[in-house]
Amino acid sequence: MAVPLNEAVGQLVHDGDTVALEGFTHLIPVAAGHEIIRQGLRDLTLVRMTPDIVYDQLIGAGCARKLVFSWGGNPGVGSLHRFRDAVTRSWPVPLEIEEHSHAGMANRYVAGASGLPFAVLRGYSGTDLVGNNPHIKTITCPFTGQELAAVPALNPDVTIIHAQRADTAGNVQLWGITGIQKEAAMAADRVLVTVEEVVEELEPVPGQVVLPARVVDAVSVVPGGAAPSYAHGYYERDNSAYKDWDAVGRDREAFGAWLAELTGSTGPDTSSTSDPEPVGKGA
Missing domain, CATH: 3.40.1080.10 (Glutaconate Coenzyme A-transferase)
Incomplete structure (x- = not known):
């Protein structure tokens, strides 16, 4: 092995x-x-x-x-x-x-390990992630009517x-x-x-x-x-x-x-036309 x-x-x-x-x-x-x-x-x-x-x-x-x-x-x-x-x-x-979010990633792994297509959690409500990540969806609980977040399984x-x-x-x-x-x-x-x-x-x-x-x-x-x-x-x-x-x-x-x-070889070309990141204490 x-x-x-x-x-x-x-x-x-x-x-x-x-x-x-x-x-x-x-x-x-x-x-x-x-x-x-x-x-x-x-x-x-x-x-x-x-x-x-x-x-x-x-x-x-x-x-x-x-x-x-x-x-x-x-x-x-x-x-x-x-x-x-x-x-x-x-x-x-x-x-x-x-x-x-941490919870979203953890639940995605759990769904993947469980053979499920997606994970459901209460997180993400009120965050900007929902509007910026198309993989976060809203679903309605069929038992309570509560609005929840759904994220695809991670495999x-x-x-x-x-x-x-x-x-x-x-x-x-x-x-x-x-x-x-x-x-x-x-x-x-x-x-x-x-x-x-x-x-x-x-x-x-x-x-x-x-x-x-x-x-x-x-x-x-x-x-x-x-x-x-x-x-x-x-x-x-x-x-x-x-x-x-x-x-x-x-x-x-x-x-x-x-x-x-x-x-043991040369690294990437550092002479790119893009300006390198400035060095700064807060960068």
């Missing part, structure tokens, strides 16, 4: 796919995101409740054509500047965005998550802040999990989530695969890395140098 990360990404992720790399503060699949960049995948619809710096990197590398999300930023630091550059100046490629082509460990049969175990990983995996057509280690047998842990091998297409052993986010029980969050990214992300040339180091 365990395969090298480059092979797993090559087999499971394709140009044009809808790809969810889920993780909330914890267990973010950063190494897998970097491998997507190295393989030069393009025209992806990236999905995540809270895109942070790895999504900034994917967008800056030109991998994404669309982002579906509910909040985006460099947590504890500020904006995602490659994300902003793509939206406001189409650099390196134009980026379409589809914004939801990624590929969901990628990071977890603490898997066993040799391919069952995956994660614990700590687990976010929406389980639902995102159950909703997807294909699932790739990077793990800190593979063990013979999974020992029970309080609050654990176990994904059965039948829903996992590939497991890749990638120690440190969530860094600079943290993996509960294995390593802590590297706060300095998030702070350092702010300076890199602000500047196209600095980002190009980072990308060249990651991929």
Whole structure:
């Protein structure tokens, strides 16, 4: 079941796919995101409740054509500047965005995992999202007559998550802040999990989530695969890395140098006619 990360990404992720790399503060699949960049995948619809710096990197590398999300930023630091550059100046490629609330995104995953066509919730009432997102509809409850919001189920082509460990049969175990990983995996057509280690047998842990091998297409052993986010029980969050990214992300040339180091090739052309984002404390 365990395969090298480059092979797993090559087999499971394709140009044009809808790809969810889920993780909330914890267990973010950063190494897998970097491998997507190295393989030069393009025209992806990236999905995540809270895109942070790895999504900034994917967008800056030109991998994404669309982002579906509910909040985006460099947590504890500020904006995602490659994300902003793509939206406001189409650099390196134009980026379409589809914004939801946290509740809307979570319920979309749940509907997808449940085999339902849409999710129903009370949220969105009184917000501007309804007028700006054609995928949010209003329906009437057939029992009470109450007006509710409906959003389509979310079924990624590929969901990628990071977890603490898997066993040799391919069952995956994660614990700590687990976010929406389980639902995102159950909703997807294909699932790739990077793990800190593979063990013979999974020992029970309080609050654990176990994904059965039948829903996992590939497991890749990638120690440190969530860094600079943290993996509960294995390593802590590297706060300095998030702070350092702010300076890199602000500047196209600095980002190009980072990308060249990651991929071993030249980065995107920074001599675009679009003006780069000005550096400013509040930007």
